[in-house]
Structure formats: C-alpha cells, structure tokens
Amino acid sequence: AQSVTQLDSQVPVFEEAPVELRCNYSSSVSVYLFWYVQYPNQGLQLLLKYLSGSTLVKGINGFEAEFNKSQTSFHLRKPSVHISDTAEYFCAVSTFSGGYNKLIFGAGTRLAVHP
Amino acid sequence: DGGITQSPKYLFRKEGQNVTLSCEQNLNHDAMYWYRQDPGQGLRLIYYSQIVNDFQKGDIAEGYSVSREKKESFPLTVTSAQKNPTAFYLCASSRTGGGQPQHFGDGTRLSIL
Helix, strand or coil, X not given: CCEEEECCCEXXXXXXXXXXXXXXXXXXXXXXXXXXXXXXXXXXXXXXXXCCCCCEEECHHXXXXXXXXXXXXXXXXXXXXXXXXCEEEEEEEEEEECXXXXXXXXXXXEEEEEC | CCCEEEECCEEEECCCCCEEXXXXXXXXXXXXXXXXXXXXXXXXXXXXXXXXXXXXXXXXXXXXXXXXXXXXXXXXXECCCCCCCCEEEEEEEECCCCCCCCEECCCEEEEEC
C-alpha cells in the first residue's frame, strides 16, 4: 500500500531564510507526487506536481521540489520565505487502480514564518 | 472563473439530525471526492465518484452518504450515525486518469450544538 510521511509537524523559520519541508513516500509502482498549500479556513491549493521527466519541479510562489527515487523523497524548498508563506503544507501521492485516481495525503507540516 | 463551490461555509448540527453539505463544480470534471480534515491528521477520504450514478466508499464512509445525480454536483449527508461529525469537510474534483491533480473547494466547517 502507498503511504506518505511528512517528517516535521511544525517548522518555524525567520522571514527571508530558506526552508525545506520533508516528505517521504512508499510505493511499489511508479508514482505521481504533489504538494498542496492550505491557508486558514480555506481549501487546498496545488503548489506543484511531479509526473515524470526532470526530477526538479518548479511551482507557484517560488517553491520547488526534488523527486529522489532512491531515497523515496519529494522535499519542498524555498530559498527565501515571506510572512505570507505561513500556512499548512501537504504532500500527497497519487494512486491509480481500477480506473480510480485517489490521493494519499501526509499529515501536513505547519510552516510558521516569523519577522 | 471555473471552480468548486461548497456551501454553507459553517454548519451546526443538533443531536440525531442529518445534515447535507453541498458541492458544485463547473470544471467539467468527471471525478469528485469528499474528505474529512481533523487537526494533525491530514485529509481522509470519505467517498469518491468517477461518473454519474456511481460512487465508492473511501476509508471512513461509516455515518456518511452521498449521491451523484448530476456531473456537477456531489452532495454529502452526515447522518445521525456519525457520532463524531465535528470536522472540516473538503470537496474536490479532477479529470480521470493517472496523475491528475485534484482541485478543492473552500470547505464546510461542521460543529455540534
């Protein structure tokens, strides 16, 4: 069965510092991977996705993630964060079987950016 | 603009009462999903549907029911059998096929009176 582990439940960081949010997955088949962001009392917004090809994926708001098959990781990075990046971030892996496309989510990482 | 509309934003349920959460999409997506979100637990899948008049149970379907009479609509009923319904409920839709991202509504927060 596929699963997703987000290694940090909370990450505090100062404004303009770099940040990395860690995500590991388990899967016995080819994977599609996603990062979503959730602001308070809102739905999830897609940040970026990895389907195939280049292992470095660029997304919105200056975020990027690197797919590492040997380490089964898909860590999210940003070189310089802003106060407005404070939110919860979810890593997800896509499963596709029996014609159904489902997402398995990690528990989330709360990013808190301090001035 | 295309998107997913969930209503109401806040909902209160009395003991023994069924309540229905609305989800409408104009993205022309075939697949629709309902998730429950509790603090620190991420999102858990309640029900999903790929075509009209067909839906499948997710990981936590007990105490919930759905219908899919129209492509655009996928309402969720929280029944009185759901003993702990207080949560944030999110509806999503996607195209079918592997690797398709899901698009989310802004959620409904359900509380018990």
